[in-house]
Amino acid sequence: MGHTLCICSRGTLTIDNKRYLFIQKLGEGGFSYVDLVEGLQDGHFYALKRILCHEQQDQDEAQREADMHRLFQHPNILRLEAYCLTERGSKQEAWLLLPFFKKGTLWNEVEGLKDKGNFLSEDQILLLLLGICRGLEAIHAKGYAHRDLKPTNILLGDDGQPVLMDLGSMNQARIQVEGSRQALALQDWAAQRCTISYRAPELFSVQSHCLIDERTDIWSLGCVLYAMMFGEGPYDMVFQKGDSVALAVQNQLSIPQNPRHSPALRQLLASMMTVDPQCRPHTSLLLSQLESLQPTAPDQHTTHI
Incomplete structure (x- = not known):
């Protein structure tokens, strides 16, 4: 067109x-x-x-x-x-x-609140997470993965609905790697196209014989959730300090204790941030969990970010 x-x-x-x-x-x-x-x-x-x-x-x-x-x-x-x-x-x-989205990105919102010493409430986080997950489910259903999910690639509509953008890094969801040459090519591609502090562990050192699937997006979604909870991504400071993100993501993430967050939300985050991709949930399971956790107040559909 x-x-x-x-x-x-x-x-x-x-x-x-x-x-x-x-x-x-x-x-x-x-x-x-x-x-x-x-x-x-x-x-x-x-x-x-x-x-x-x-x-x-x-x-x-x-x-x-x-x-x-x-x-x-x-x-x-x-x-x-x-x-x-x-x-x-x-x-x-x-x-x-x-x-054009005049509210800007999710990162604009997170950073703006952090500058004032505030954070998104758990109800707001759950509503945002539900919308992001629905967008990812639609992408995965067509056989693709986003591969560069991060707060700056999520716009906020006037009603607070999250909208996924920057689809230039999307590629097929399931990539069967057969041989070291293909593994290195995929690793190099990820280094260029997938933001380092939101990149899944399996994309840092691609194995010669493995299956990379859409759950790279689930790891990135976990990093987005962490940013919504704590005001920065789990590996943002690692990168800014010049330390190795590739090494940091190989260890199970330690989630700070905070009374703002329920055990259910912390558990949801922990499941996404599992180093072994085969142990991460698919979007279908995440959506069923998120729908059961949604706020039950009568004005839940009019909550604004």
Whole structure:
């Protein structure tokens, strides 16, 4: 969808015959930029992700990211509004037009509370975790894994619903590794695409003959849960201090005692942070546990983050 793009005048552009006004830059990464734009027909705000494509492989990966978005029509997975490839000067850029979330990411929320000496309540954590898990279940059901789940890749809707984003690292859920060459290739891929302090132990040192499955996401989900509970990921400080995350994740995580958290929530976290991936739960089991733990207050559906 959409190979039509033109810069019509200063600050405006057209994608799929719809005009948008550039408002401001939102952020940038190594080879991508995100801008805030406004639809001139509908008045809605959008996030325009621009990926610099230096070679054909970059274009293929951007196309694949767009294809991953189009696989899903799910309230907990970010939808793609439009996609196009364009030439800007001597360079190619892939443009993904995405909904804009003014509340920002889960990390923005966690960090903002921490700066004030506060934390998410257990009820808020359980509601967020349920939505994130439902998004993951939808991804896993189609035979994929997210592979880069972290608080900065989870947006918050106006109603507080979590929405998974950045699907560029998604790949097949189950990878049968047969031989040291394939193991090393997967390990190198993970080093480039999976954020180190949220990366599952089995991706640091991939065995020559093993099965890597979607439960790498369950480990990452455990790290996200830890961040919601304690204001930072379990291995954030290890990384910041320059110590080895690869070594740290090989040991069973010690979960701090805190009266804010019930034994059930702590047990849920412990089950996700199991070093042996075969002992981690699948999303189906996590969802049944989470649904039974949800707050029972009559206003549970109107809880805002």
